Amino acid sequence: MSKIQRRVFVMGAATAAVGGQAAALPGKKYLLIDPRVIHRSTGARKALGQVVKEGRNPIFAEDKPWEARFDNLYANVLRDERSGEYRCWYSPFLIDEAVTSTPRAERLKTPYKPRKREMGVCYAVSKDGLRWEKPELGLVEFDGSRRNNIVSRGPHGAGLWRDDLEKDPRRRYKMFFRGKTMAGLFSADGLRWEEPTAFSAIDAPGDTHNNWFWSPEQNAYVGITRLSDRQSRQRLVGRTESRDFVTWTKAEEVLRALPSDGKRQAYAMPVFPHAGLYFGLLMMFDSDTDRVHCELAFSTDTVTWERVCPGVPLIGNGVEGAYDWGCVYAAARPVVLDNGEIRLYYGASNGRHTSWRDGFFCLARLRPDGFAGLEAESAKTVARVVTAPVTVSGKRLTVTADAANGSIRAGIVGDVEKLGIDRCVAVKGDVTGRRVEWKGATLQALGGRQVQIEFELSGAARLYSFGFEG
Incomplete structure (x- = not known):
């Protein structure tokens, strides 16, 4: 409405x-x-509720050799309820030759044209959600060294979460992403991952922030990915489900832009349950301005979705020159503190979507129950x-x-x-x-x-x- x-x-x-x-x-x-x-x-x-952006934004930035370009970041943030520790899995381009081979002084006169890119999943931790560390994990080799915070190379747009209902401890953490096809990874600790399992039946392009959650109402895992309508040149939000996180249904469209949206398209939508509803943090890409903001959608059943105040951002862009002027990509799963405060982490960039841009990890807050x-x-x-x-x-x-x-x-x-x-x-x-x-x-x-x-x-x-x- x-x-x-x-x-x-x-x-x-x-x-x-x-x-x-x-x-x-x-x-x-x-x-x-x-x-x-x-x-x-x-x-x-x-x-819509009114977000308040953290005054210390950005919280962290591209400061490692393997963080060539944060791009959309596609962050997944989990707070351990027992220890209070924050854990973040994020997906930069580990390799982007256009970035590493083009000095900053030349970028003003040279358009960004991506070439030879490889996305991966990196890991960061924090005690308070504000000061973050990128630990040297020693797990994955990059440029001849394992002294980095990489947990996986290759997954595109990884949605990652801990499954507390899983009986097999080796599959406690689950990753849902795009490889050669849609695919998944399993891990006992969220750091060391088994070989990928192909989910080719989903049949989706999946070049987005893929994400998953358990739906008790459906008695199934629900995956959110991207589909495309080539005739109308529209990006679409797709939905798939699985009883066992191995055998998935063919993804079907559940949301697309409205006629009134003009050149805006539904780019990504991390979904999460809250107080009996499912909320979607809907990233809308404007192909005219080449910028992205975050809106809000909700559903009672994960199938039928309604946008709250279409065209009005929940997390809007900053002023020109700001760290989040160009693009805002909300992380999967907001963190809800014991006092009800809602922490919305997001990837941000100071440039346009398809142009040169510096990437950042940021935070916005909402009051308790303050989505809408x-x-x-x-x-x-x-x-x-x-x-x-x-x-x-x-x-x-x-x-x-x-x-x-x-x-x-x-x-x-x-x-x-x-x-x-x-x-x-x-x-x-x-x-x-x-x-x-x-x-x-x-x-x-x-x-x-x-x-x-x-x-x-x-x-x-x-x-x-x-x-x-x-």
Whole structure:
């Protein structure tokens, strides 16, 4: 839905959930962007969260002989929940003869034309996610030496993650990438990898940030890759699935650019689950400007996708001359800290996509649950949102919202006298898990029952999520 489009929307919560109840989301939390959660809404629109770029960006850069060109970087960042250590696998071009043979002074008058390139996977670690080390692993030879942080040579656009459901410890880490065909690698520690297994049945070009995740709803691994429509000269997002991470289905299109996008195309889309939804960090390549930014999409089933505010970046480009003026490529899997803060790592470059550019690894932040929410269509109007039936699973209702320049009230549908909106104490300020209170009444008597909640959003208030506690 466009940020400026005015409409009343009724979402199919009753048809999308058993018995008309909203999907049972983990952690007693419901995202307002989830269409299964909303029964009806008037005067409301979807709105992207506001990222804050790290002031110390860029976090690291191309500073090793085997980091000829970060290009799109295609980073994958994992934070170990027990140790707190951050691990990053990223994919530079280890070899790019155009870069290494063209002095910087000559690049102003010589167009970039790639030749003899080889991509690989490198590894970095951090204790705090801000200061990173590229350890000498001694695993893979480059230019006659193993004193480097390379873990694999050859994979293109590798999506890599730890599979905590895997029973075979030798296959704990899984890499999904393009080789001669689509293929995979397995590892016990994420550093030492077995020989590749071909996934030729996927039948995809795969020249993108390929990525994978486990979908409990599908009871399958889902892979996201790239397809192409040669007739319309469009890059497409493709989807494939597998029960065992070995036998995959033929990839099928799940998302492409809209007619209104003009010369923008869907270049890459790392996907990850969050609070009962699947989010896609959608990189849109503009062939007119030769630049890339990151948008947001979501899905309830990994098959049908909706973009949030098409054309509006979640992670936008910086000003001309900045480290991320040219291209932004979000890493797979944001890191969600214990306090709910969302860390969005991304590859960035200061030049255009098909030109000379310096590459960097960067960080942007979002507030808890802050990918997207609902707000009034105008600060001068009021939005009303009625949820699908949800089970009161705690003694108190909580909300996460930005309401410094507005307010939010809530009421239980059908209980006007005790828990109606008019008896609610307005929530103001930017809040996370703030308790909603009513004058002289509580939710305690409704414990275990299904209710519908009506929210009133005034001013510039934006509601991201609600839940129950206690």
